[in-house]
Amino acid sequence: xxxxxxxxxxxDYKNTGxxxxxxxxxxxxxxxxxxFFLHEVSEEGIENSINARENFPQHNRDILVEELQxxxxxxxxxxxxxxxxxxxxxxxxxxxxxxxxxxxxxxxxYVVYKILHVVKIAQELSNKYSDKHFVPxxxxxxxxxxxDELNNITINSKxxxxxxxxxxxxxxxxxxxxxxxxxxxxxxQLGVEPFGNEWITLLKSAYQxxxxxxxxxxxxxxxxxxxxxxLVIIPDNANLKRLFEPIILKELQxxxxxxxxxxxxxxxxxxxxxxxxxxxxxxxxxxxxxKRERIEIENGLYVxxxxxLQFSQEEIIDEVKNHPxxxxxxxxxRGVFQExxxxxxxxxxxxxxxxxxxxxxxVFKNASVPYPLLLLRNSFxxxxxxxxxxxxxxxxxxxILFKKEHEIINEILANRHLTISLEEELNEIKSVYxxxxxxxxxxDTTLSQHVESLFVKAFKRAENLEKKIxxxxxxxxxxxxxxxxxxxxxxxxxxSLQERVENIAGFYAKYGGVIFDDILENSLTIKSKxxxxxx
Numbered sequence: 107x108x109x110x111x112x113x114x115x116x117x118d119y120k121n122t123g124x125x126x127x128x129x130x131x132x133x134x135x136x137x138x139x140x141x142f143f144l145h146e147v148s149e150e151g152i153e154n155s156i157n158a159r160e161n162f163p164q165h166n167r168d169i170l171v172e173e174l175q176x177x178x179x180x181x182x183x184x185x186x187x188x189x190x191x192x193x194x195x196x197x198x199x200x201x202x203x204x205x206x207x208x209x210x211x212x213x214x215x216y217v218v219y220k221i222l223h224v225v226k227i228a229q230e231l232s233n234k235y236s237d238k239h240f241v242p243x244x245x246x247x248x249x250x251x252x253x254d255e256l257n258n259i260t261i262n263s264k265x266x267x268x269x270x271x272x273x274x275x276x277x278x279x280x281x282x283x284x285x286x287x288x289x290x291x292x293x294x295q296l297g298v299e300p301f302g303n304e305w306i307t308l309l310k311s312a313y314q315x316x317x318x319x320x321x322x323x324x325x326x327x328x329x330x331x332x333x334x335x336x337l338v339i340i341p342d343n344a345n346l347k348r349l350f351e352p353i354i355l356k357e358l359q360x361x362x363x364x365x366x367x368x369x370x371x372x373x374x375x376x377x378x379x380x381x382x383x384x385x386x387x388x389x390x391x392x393x394x395x396x397k398r399e400r401i402e403i404e405n406g407l408y409v410x411x412x413x414x415l416q417f418s419q420e421e422i423i424d425e426v427k428n429h430p431x432x433x434x435x436x437x438x439x440r441g442v443f444q445e446x447x448x449x450x451x452x453x454x455x456x457x458x459x460x461x462x463x464x465x466x467x468x469v470f471k472n473a474s475v476p477y478p479l480l481l482l483r484n485s486f487x488x489x490x491x492x493x494x495x496x497x498x499x500x501x502x503x504x505x506i507l508f509k510k511e512h513e514i515i516n517e518i519l520a521n522r523h524l525t526i527s528l529e530e531e532l533n534e535i536k537s538v539y540x541x542x543x544x545x546x547x548x549x550d551t552t553l554s555q556h557v558e559s560l561f562v563k564a565f566k567r568a569e570n571l572e573k574k575i576x577x578x579x580x581x582x583x584x585x586x587x588x589x590x591x592x593x594x595x596x597x598x599x600x601x602s603l604q605e606r607v608e609n610i611a612g613f614y615a616k617y618g619g620v621i622f623d624d625i626l627e628n629s630l631t632i633k634s635k636x637x638x639x640x641x
Contacts, residue, residue, distance in 0.1 A: 248277020
């Protein structure tokens with residue numbers, strides 16, 4: 107499996123320059139945001155969330171366990187996964203949840219970080235509260251229809267794109283020859299690494315022709331993270347949606363979520379935060395085979411325009427009762443559905459997810475569903491041994507990597523005492539011309555303007571000389587400049603964070619399954635810091 111050998115440095119999120127104001131303010135629990143969440147990020151906040159959930163009657167545990175057992179029936183889950191499923195029957199078992207769409211082959215690195223974050227929290231809370239058990243859950247947003255976002259991954263800067271003509275909910279699409287050919291392409295790239303073929307075997311076992319994407323993703327995640335006790339749940343399920351029926355009906359009859367959301371959006375905007383979602387009048391889709399289309403209200407009828415369907419209120423109520431699986435929550439109600447079916451106390455999400463969850467407190471209140479503690483997912487930058495050697499030779503601190511290239515060069519110049527500053531000389535020029543100005547003034551007051559003009563010209567020329575000296579110094583650092591350019595393009599692809607672009611495959615191929623243990627070991631729970639892991 108590979109041997110663990112890494113150390114980590116943590117820096118503040120705000121010092122990276124890559125996180126939104128709302129995410130940074132939430133980490134710091136700023137006063138302006140306090141009215142938008144229920145439980146503060148603290149030990150006390152966790153206890154409050156546990157108490158709120160325990161006071162909420164959880165009638166659906168048997169159905170949840172039954173559906174999870176059905177979903178795992180075709181596989182051989184680890185004993186810890188089986189125990190975690192059964193434990194959900196007990197009122198003292200609670201969940202820690204993260205959610206994501208079924209990106210092919212695991213998507214960007216941050217999906218792995220989210221998963222291992224909920225694993226770490228569940229482990230630590232289970233150790234802390236001896237009378238309770240906490241289970242990590244990955245809730246699959248398989249009804250998402252944004253194929254362009256989910257159909258590609260990048261491994262060591264090489265991009266793989268799945269081209270398919272399939273439409274609708276991505277989770278319901280099928281694995282086809284085009285998708286399988288990507289795995290063969292990846293094998294050519296990864297097979298030369300010590301654990302590359304191990305990763306390819308895992309993918310080939312999960313992604314098989316004809317299997318739908320949600321099932322393939324389910325099997326892939328179980329194979330990769332089952333040993334940590336992670337439960338994967340596919341909510342595109344008639345019996346689970348039946349538990350959500352009262353809220354679907356309330357939304358259809360009263361459009362309660364839009365009204366609740368509008369109040370919050372205007373309050374957030376007043377505090378100069380950008381609203382992540384404005385929702386719609388009716389926040390539900392109609393899901394049928396390979397189509398997922400908006401439900402709209404027109405002249406008292408419920409219309410699904412792209413499917414040429416329309417229902418009276420009585421007909422749509424019957425449709426919900428007979429076919430709950432045909433109703434799909436959009437971003438405004440997705441979280442409410444998640445928290446309805448799971449005994450959840452904490453939700454772990456990225457900056458964008460937290461931004462829209464901060465709009466939803468009123469929606470949850472109106473739906474009479476407990477609102478969880480929100481936690482920003484962990485973030486990491488993974489640095490290989492080769493990259494560490496370059497950084498070491500450059501003799502720069504790790505956190506400066508987040509700055510622009512010219513700022514890093516300036517740091518190197520300063521470190522090597524190569525910076526030639528003309529500050530002293532510029533001050534002397536000011537002093538000389540001030541003295542000239544005073545003497546000229548004594549002779550004729552009109553001459554002071556002439557001296558001022560001479561001073562401006564001289565000062566500007568000296569400043570330009572300083573810039574030319576700096577430019578000449580930078581040219582001396584040609585090798586360092588090319589090394590920095592390469593480092594930046596590898597560690598910050600497309601000027602973005604590594605975790606938002608790169609897939610785990612390249613790291614797994616090199617280090618094996620121990621990469622997950624390293625990330626887990628370095629995962630924080632409720633403290634929020636950006637981790638730089640030296641592999």
